Amino acid sequence: MLKSRKVLYIILSVLLIFTLIMGGCSSTKSGSNSSSSNAPSETAKKVKLDFVWFTDGVEGKVMKEIIADYQKEHPNVEINLIEVPYDDLEAKLKTMITGGKPPALARVTNPGAFASAALELTPYLGDKDTFMSQFLDGLKYYCIVDNRLIAAPMEVTANGLIYNKTLFDKAGVKVPQSPDEVWTWDEFAAAIKKVMKDGGAKYGVVWDFTPHRWTTLLYEFGGSIFNQDATDTNINKPEAIEALNYFKKLVDEDVVAKAVWLGGENPNNLFRSGTAAAHLSGSWMIANYRDTIKNFEWGVTYLPKAKIRSSVLGAKFVMAFKNSGVEKEAGEFIKYLASKEIDDKYVRESLFLSPRKNPDVTYDFGTEMFKVFSNELAVSPPAASYDWSRQDIIPKFTSDLKAAVVEVLQGKKTAKEALDHVAELAREAIKEAQQNK
Amino acid sequence: MGKSYRLYKIERKIIPYLFLTPNLLIFGIFVIIPALYGVIYSFTNFDGLSKMDFIGLKNYINILHDHLFWQSFLRTTIYAIVVVPLIYIGALGTALLLTQKIAFRGIFRAIIYWPTMVSFIVVGLIWKWIFGDSFGVLNYLIELMGYKPIPWLSNGFNANMTVVIASLWSRIGFYMVIFIAALESIPATYYEAAEIDGASSVQRFFKITLPLLKPTSLLIIILSLIDAFKAFPLILALTGGGPGRDTTYVVQHIYEFAFTKTKMGYASAMSIILFFVIAILTWLQFKAARGGEIS
Known part of the structure; x- marks a missing residue:
């Protein structure tokens, strides 16, 4: 009796381990089984493209509509949108690539980071220079890496200034209406102080707590992060030091809110609460603020100028990967997405800036605001695109x-001490990047 | 008979391992193997994607000169020096109080234990809502009373203080429960005997309670010290490591190198150093307390 019980124990525990091990293995097995067994049963050539995607606003929905249209025209293609949070995107893609199972397509902000795994797109999009010539100049730094066309731009973003119109009106402060009326930073600081005093704004400008947004001021002061071909850094040059000192002055005078850069507060929340005079952010906030701000009026105006005017170009791209097994279909789909007709529809419905030169997109909301952002990009120096393309x-x-x-x-620290330290690290990073090539 | 006895002995040898296997597998796959990979990475310049060349001890040599790493290490050490004794005193104090015969003892125990069940991220967010410079409840109340708001999170010292407070709130309950168990296992006869001999309550605490709690104390100090050196999610949610780097402790520093700067090899080397520091500290405590044996 006792013995048979023990035998039972042994059998049970062996079974337990067995199921645990098999359970671990089987999930991948059954996954691949189902996808391969689907293929022959339906049409002979039905292929499935995995498209890794992240969503900031409503563009996920728009993309799903575009995919549905495409699938109608191409019944042999099934596009599977895999949505991941933006913060996990890079890690997820890297894991998929190193694991030997790259997705067919991905939406990315830094194609260069995946250059070695990227599919060359010239067979689908044509000559790289001709293809890129229809887009804003800065985008070529992102899309052409090591002389290969590896991505197609879908939308661009521009840093810019969103202001609380209700508070500005209350203080009787008028914002510039055209590029000729652009404020200097000193005039802007005076305007913000007036809005705080007479308009009752608790905070001045809430300035996004990112190095990317900070560099807006850097470029306006004539500075840049790298030299022309990123063989050295300019981050501790006199222009950069001047920009940083000026930024400190703005913060010290509460023109730029301390709560964000020192207190870690979320600038979007501060602006939405209606207590901040302005938000230095970018074009991607338009859709968000349209949906979330109900209790005051807001608008977009031109960034103030220092030595020059500048915004910072950002962009999102689609790219395809080598060894996905469906390279051809992925390339064809990118060709479809990058066409003017489809991309215009995509940016119009998602409320994004078009990546094309002289865009002629009419939006249901905020067409004027987008014009301001487009103008900011048009006057920005090349460095403002090139620096940030060096991902x-x-x-x-x-x-x-x-x-x-x-x-x-x-x-x-003084501005010089702090930036000297950054320059040291930047040179190290440049050296490493050169060694990697 | 002899045969079945042999079988019995074999079973006795094998069965415990069979039962341990599931846990061993999980522990092995998710802890041991990645840790071994970490050791390997620490000798390479792995960038998390493709490139991986063996570079010997270069990472470790670079770390020696990396003052940002040692700064964050120093901050972590100071945090640990502050937070470990406070946790110890707080947990022991509440345990002592809640082993007395007081009303609603169970409810108090539950209330103090409850925060340990909340994830660190949520703890961080809760305290951010309390201490937040602009939207925080505390500053709102301070302003209502007509005072100037206090820069809780935008001042380095205050930010560190809020981290300590949040850590205490989230951890004391856990250690309190361990102390309560230990306190309740001390035989009441010792106290009765001491009382008859005329010992005061202070004397009873220092001569009976504290010495008998020695193994538990050792455990709690070691655990909370390891906890303190590993502090990360709570701080990330509460201060984000700021203002500047004022609350960037060592794990966050390592995280930044691994996942923002994608210097996986260098970050692995820093983790190995952290591992050895924690191991040495634990060993020292163990030695100093002679394994927690009661003299």
Whole structure:
């Protein structure tokens, strides 16, 4: 009796382990089985494209409609949108690529980071220079890496200034109506102080707490992060030091709210609460604010100018990967997405800026606002696009740049000391990137 | 008979391992193997994607000169020095109070234990809503009373203080429960004998309670010290490591190198160093307390 019980124990525990192990293995097996067994049963050539995607606003919905249209025209193609949070995107893609199972397509902000795994798109999009000539100049730095066309731009973003119209009106402050009336920073600071005093704004400008948004001021002061071909950094040149000192002055005078850069508050929330005079952010906020701000009026105006006017170009792209097994279909789909007709529909319905030169998109909301952003991009210097396209170098020290700015704001370091340190790290990163090539 | 006895002995040897296997598998796959990979990565310049060359001890040599790493290490050490004794005193104090015969003892125990069940991220967010410079409840109340708001999170010292407070709130309950169990296992006869001999309550605490709690104390100090050196999600949610780097402790520093700067090899080397520091500290405590044996 006792013995048979023990035998039972042994059998049970062996079974338990067996099921655990098999359970672990079987999930992948059954997954691949089902996808391969689907293929022959339906049409002979039905292929499935995995499209890794992240959504900021409503563009996910728009993309699903576009995919549905495409699938109607191409019944042999099934596009499977895999949505991941933006913060996990890079890690997810890297895992898929290193694991030998790259997706067919992905929406990315930095194609260069995946250049080695990217599918060359010239067979589908044509000559790279001709293809890129229809888009804003800065975008070529992103899409053409090592002389290969690896991505197609879908939308661009521009840094810019969103202001609380209700508070500005209350204070009797008028914003510039055309590029000729653009404020200088000193005039702008005076205007913000008036809005705080007479309009009752509790905060001045809430300025996004990112190195990317900070560099708006850097470019306006004539500075840049890299030299022309990113073989050296300009981040501790006199222009950069001047920009940082000016930024500190704005923060010290509460023109730029301390709550964001020192207190870690979310600037979107502060602006939405109606207590901030303006938000230095970018074109991607339009859709968000349209839906979330109900209790005051807001608008977009031109960024103030320093030595020059500048915004910072950002963009999102689609790219395809080698070794996905469906390279041809992926390339064809990118060709479809990048066509003017489809991309215009995509940016119009998602409330994005078109990546094309001289865009002629009419939006249901905020066409005027988009015109301001487009104008900002048109006057921005090349460095403002080139610097941020160097995603092989720039993430290695941007968190240090952010920390350096804060240290200056806290009075722990002078602008020169802080930026000298960043320059040191930037040179290290440049050296590493060169060694990797 | 002899045969079945042999079988019995074999069973005795095998069956425990069979029962341990599921846990061993999970622990092995998710802890041991990644940890071993970490050791390997620490000798390479792995960038998390493709490139991986063996570079010997270069990462470790670079870390020696990396003052940002040592700064964050120093901050973590200071945090640990502050937070570990406070957790110890707080947990022991509440345990002592809640082993007395007081009304609603069970409810108090539950209330103090409850925060340990909340995830660190949520704890961080809760305290951010309390301490937030602009939207925080505390500053709202301070302003209602007509005072100037206090820069809880935009001042380095205050930000560190809020981290300590949030850590205490989230961890004391856990250690309190361990203390309560230990306190309740001390035989009441010792106290009765001491009372008859005329010992005061202070004397009873220092001569009976504390010495008998020695193994538990050792456990709690070691656990909370390891906790303190590993502090990360709570701080990320509460201060984001800011203002500047003022609350960037060592794990966040490592995280930034691994996932923002994609220097996986370098980050792995830093983790190995952190591992050895924690191991040495634990060993020292163990030695100092002679394994928690009661003298």
